Amino acid sequence: MSQDLNQDLAKLPKSFQAFWDRVAHIIPSNRLFCDPLHTLAYGIDASFYRMIPKIVLKARTPDEITQVLKTSQEYKIPVTFRTAGTSLSGQAVTDSVLVVLQGAWRGHSVLENGEKIALEPGIIGAEANRFLTEYARKIGPDPASIDHAMIGGIAANNASGMCCGTADNSYQTVAEMKIIFGDGTLLDTGNPTSCVNFLKNHAALVQEIKDIRDEIVADSELTAMIRHKYKIKNTTGYGVNAFVDFEDPINIIKHLMIGSEGTLGFISEITYHTVIEHAYKASALILYPDMEQACLAVQHLDRETVSAAELMDRISLKTMEEKPGMPEYLRTLSPTATALLVEVRGVDPESLAQKIKQVEELLKDIPTILPLSFTSVKAEYENLWNIRKGIFPAVGAIRVLGTGVVIEDVAFPKEHLAEATIALRELLDKYSYPDAIIYGHALDGNLHFIFTQDFSRPENLQRYERLTLDVTELVVTRFGGSLKAEHGTGRNMAPFVEMEWGKKAYVLMKRLKATFDPENLLNPGVIINDNPHVYLENLKNMPQAHQLIDTCTNCGFCQAICTSKNLTLTPRQRIVVQREIRELRRTKEDPERLSRLEKDFEYPGNQTCAVDGLCATTCPLGLNTGDYVKFLRSESVTSTTRWIAESIANHMTGVTGFLRFGLGAVNGVHAVVGTPMMERLTLGARKISRDAIPLWNPWMPKSGKVPALKQLPQKVITATPAKDSTPLKVVYFPSCITRSMGAAKNDLDQRAVSDALLSVLAKAGYEVIIPPTMNGLCCGMPWESKGFFETADKKSAELEKVLFAASEGGKYPILCDTSPCLYRMKRVMHSLKLYEPVEFIHDFLLDRLTFTQLPETVAVHVTCSSIKMNLKNKFYNVAHACAETVIMPKDIQCCGFAGDRGFTVPELNSSALATLKESLPKDCHAGYSNSRTCEIGLSLHSGISYQSIVYLVDKCTKPRV
Incomplete structure (x- = not known):
């Protein structure tokens, strides 16, 4: 046991130490944490609450859950379960033991035939719908976070x-x-x-x-209230409608769990x-002069006619009017x-057209700003x-830095919607929230x-x-609505459950909790809480750290696509830890904690971040945590490491030559x-060097090849001439x-990538220009990823100058055979027409070559840059x-090789591609991508040869004459 772990355990209360000792025999050490970094990172979810668990454990099987719960009962230690952590009401945070399911339960x-689907809690909602696509079915619940929220939550x-x-939610469809x-x-x-x-x-x-069932059924007034309250959305308190809707105890229990x-x-x-x-859909953005007219329109609609009717006030529309692609008329409202x-x-175009006519008829008498x-x-x-x-994301982007985003969730009887919405706006204005927005499922x-x-x-x-x-008075007393419509009670509305339901129903809810959990150890403080101020406690501050991450709202939408999510940290967690580090540096309050966080962050936060930037593609605000990690790496650059980086950059010809010799x-x-002996020798060398020596694997490439001008085809095969009769040059x-x-050694095609690409270009009739000084050129990406920004920009500028001249001032397109390199080139070189192989082949060669489709199944990996x-x-x-047949495994995003990380931190590549082999059918014997390093890791973890897609195109094409 490490010294740090001993110190961390010593800080825990005795009962938690005993709990740890017991579960340490159940949960492996790499899934059990009590250190400051992991407990902080997992102490944050999407809500505006922050609680730091004493212990975090990742449970992977039902047996582990069973043992953990039994241990919890034995030592009277509360436990809280979490899947994706996208909930908004404080129900997935705890200061006790947090049981994390993300990364398993798949x-x-x-x-x-698709009429039902069984799901473990770690499945993302959108994934469940993907499994059902071929059956033209989906699960009923459709939260806005369905691309990120998991079934358990x-x-x-x-x-x-x-x-x-209320017809297709989990309660109704379980x-x-x-x-x-x-x-x-x-x-x-x-x-x-x-x-x-x-x-x-x-x-x-x-x-x-x-007994509870009989007591409720015998009380006609209580039964009527329960039925009435579930005519609208309601997630406040427990689902006591189960006692009214069902008689069988098992059915009641099943629905109470929802x-x-x-x-x-x-x-x-x-x-x-x-x-x-449904396969056929149509939408209309209908603009009304005011809230009253919009709500009147809602009252004319029902779910038999429309599937959705979303209300958006003027302020909410204003947050979106400057976004790309938004209609111009939003600015004029x-x-x-x-x-x-x-x-x-x-179900077909005819039924869709009929629905549209019905809506137009129902709403024809209500005046609109623009025609429907x-x-x-x-x-x-x-x-x-x-x-x-x-x-919601737009609010996060425009908020004052350092502030948190509060989202509340209420429901009113539809007949009171206009009056209630106007009253709600008046309250927000009364308490000086003029920029608050109102929108929802009208x-x-x-x-x-x-x-x-x-x-x-x-204040x-x-x-x-x-x-x-x-607000609670407005919703409950004045309009008879729900304080929580769909976000769950959590800590946020726990003090107001009795207010909404009345003493009689609340006492029954407390009896229900005590029946299932007499020791109050299952997520205590959530739904039932006697502390009237709990909703005001443990509120999250959002200190500024850096402009690249300051707008993060902790929504967690970045997690599912993160390469390291099942190995170390996610982008949200990296941001949480860095905010804490920056705040501790600013306040100088706890130097010991600061030192520990800085030290512990290095491996999970820095070394295992692939800096691929895919997190930006799912982040509602487009935040690229990878760019921030590059910035952190730049902060650690010293004069010595800068000199080394510049020396390598200045001697690229020798460096690449040495690498070819070494390979x-x-x-x-x-x-x-x-292979067996080689694996043993290199693994031993890596252990002796304490991981300083990169890890060899059987798919390690042989030395590469520098294409020379004299090797180019002397005679270009005749192809269809360009329309403007100008020569085809690239x-x-x-x-x-x-x-x-x-x-x-085991790749299917032993040629160099350049040989295959030159062959394809020759068949298409292209004259190829290769920069004469290419041996010393580089796009700068290796330096950028390690934080040497000046060196990276210097190499890019050097390359751009050469390519500009070679292309006669940007006249001809430029083709680079590696997607990640081309991605950087596109970002920093704006005077050139740049292409990587897939785009060039798609845009220029599909019509210039004759393709013969092979009767084969091939795997394709789309790199993060692509x-x-x-x-x-x-x-x-x-x-x-x-x-x-083309297989593109849905669960595989970035491969995690990340340049050299596949050699230096091979566990990142292994974690990212853990499901690759099982995702490929048995008749798939070849894979294709467009990055040589990525292909090494893909081959290693799939067991089949992955090579550039150029090889496949060359194999399947002939000149079109």
């Missing part, structure tokens, strides 16, 4: 969304469930034997469920009844204008929905209102408290001693990677022109 089964919060309403209770008992509601055993072995619990936020037990699997995914975004769906107009063009209606989806009377707040100032805390008290020598040794810049690294250049579809089209 089991799923499509049942009954969706079910435990009864999250709904824009289209599912079929079966596997539940692990606090005592470790497993109940499988779909297994009759399990149900019989549970009823027998938990007779007291079952009897209490029956929306219970991990306070009654752990959902290890849920089976949903699925719903139809009056201060009172209100929008209603309506969607209709149909539906569009069924996908790109157009998706752009309209981007307005709605972009509102068809369900469900409104969200968002404002920003700096909770570090006492702001008092203002928020007064606002909350007035050739290593390949020679490999040929003599064989400047080809072979990257330093392909000049250094050749094919691996994703950022929006080349995914072009990649598929090029591959599909060559092979009948």
Whole structure:
């Protein structure tokens, strides 16, 4: 046990030390944490609360959950479960033990021809829908965070969304469930034997469920209230409608688990009844002169006619009007204008047209600012929905730095929607939140209102408290609505559950909690909480750290795509830790904690960040945490390391030559001693050097090849002449990677990439220009990724000058054979027409070559740089022109090789590609990409040869004559 761990454990209360000692025999050390860095990183979710757990553990199996819960009961240690951490009401934070599920619990089964689907809690909602695509079905719940939220949280919060309403949420569509209770008992509601055993072995619990059911049913006034409150969205308190809707105890328990936020037990699997995914859709952004007219329009609509009706006030529209692609008319609207975004769906074009006519007829008498107009063009209606989806992120982007984003979630009976919305706006203005926005699922009377707040100032805390008290009075007393419509009770509204439900129902809820969790160890303080001020405690501050990350709201949308998410930290967690480090440096309050965080951050925060920037593609604000990590690396640059970097940059010819020599020598040794011995020798050398020596693997390339002008085809094969009769010319810049690294021993094609590319260009009739000084040239990417920005820019400028001359002032296109290099070139060179292989082949060669589609299955990996250049579809089209079946594994994003990280931090590559091999069909024997280093890792973890897609194109094409 390390000295740091001993010190961390010594700081824990004795009961937590005993808990740790026990679970350390259950959970491996790489999934068990009590250090300052990990407990801080996991102490943050998407809500505006912050609680630092004493212990974080990553549970991977039902048996581990069972053992952890039994240990929790033994030592009276509370536990809280978390999947993606995208919840907004404080239900996934704790100061005790946090059980993290993300990274596992990925089991799923499509049942009954898509009519049902069984899902473990670690499946993302959008993934579940992807599994159902071929059946034209989907799960009912459709929260706005469905691309990031996981099934465990969706079910435990009864999250709904824009289209599912109250008819298709988890409560209404749950079929079966596997539940692990606090005592470790497993109940499988779909297994009759399990149900019989549970009823027998938990007779007291079952009897209490029956007693509560009978008491509610016997009280006609209470029963009527329950039925009334669930006519609109409601996630405040426990789902006591289960006692009214069902008689069987197992059915009641199953439905009580929905929306219970991990306070009654752990959902290890849920089976949903699925719903139809209509193929035909149309949307209209209808603009009304004021809120009253918009709400009147909503009252004319129902879910039989429209699938969604989203309300957006003028302030919410204003946050989006400057975004790219937004309609010009948004800028011209009056201060009172209100929008209603309506969607209709149909099983065929005729039924869709009929729905559109129905809506137009229903709304014809309500005056609009612009004529009502539906569009069924996908790109157009998706752009309209981007307005709605972009509102919450837009607030995060424009807020005053240092403030947090507060989002509240209420519901009103639809007939009171106009009056209630106007009253809500008056309250926000009363408490000086003039920039607060109101929007939501108007068809369900469900409104969200968002404002920003700096909770570090006492006067702001008092203002928020007064606002909350007035809002609860407005929602509950004046309009009979729900304090939480779809975001769950959490800590946020726990003190107000009794206010909404009344004493009688609240007492029953407390009995319910005590029945399932008599020791109050399952997510205590959530839903049931006797502290009237809990919603004002443990509020999150958002200190500034750096302009690259300051607008982060901790939403967690970056996590699913992160290369290191299952190995170390995610972008959200890196930002959380860096904010703490920067704040501690500023305040100088706790130098010991600061020193520890700085030291501990190096491996999980820096070394295992691939800096691929894919996090920016899913971040609502476009934040690139990879760029920030590059900045951190630049801060650690010393005069010595700068000199080394510049020396390498100034001697690229010798460096690449030495690398070719080294790879050739290593390949020679490999040929003599064989793979098993080579693996043992290099692994031993790496251990002795304490990982200073890069890790060899069987797919290590041989030495590369520098293409020479004299090797170019002397005679260009005749092809279709260009329309303007000008010669077909292209400047080809072979990257330093392909000049250094050749094919691996087991690669299917042993030629150099340059040979294959030159062959393709010759068949297409191109005259190729190669820069004469190419041996010393580089795009600068290796230096940029390590934080040597000046050196990187110097190499880029040097290369740009040479390419500008070679292309006769940018007259001819420039082709680079490595996607990551080309991506950097595009970012820093603006005088040139730059292409990587896939884009060049797609845009210029598909019509100049004759493709023969091979009866083969090939795998394709779209590199992170290609994703950022929006080349995914072009990649598929090029591959599909060559092979009948193209496999692009959905779970694989960045491969994690990250230049040299695959050699120096091989576990990052291994973690990123952990599911690759199982994702490929058995008849797939070849893979293709467009980055030589990425291909090494892909080959290693798939067991098949991955090479540049240029090889496939060369194999499948002939000149078009």
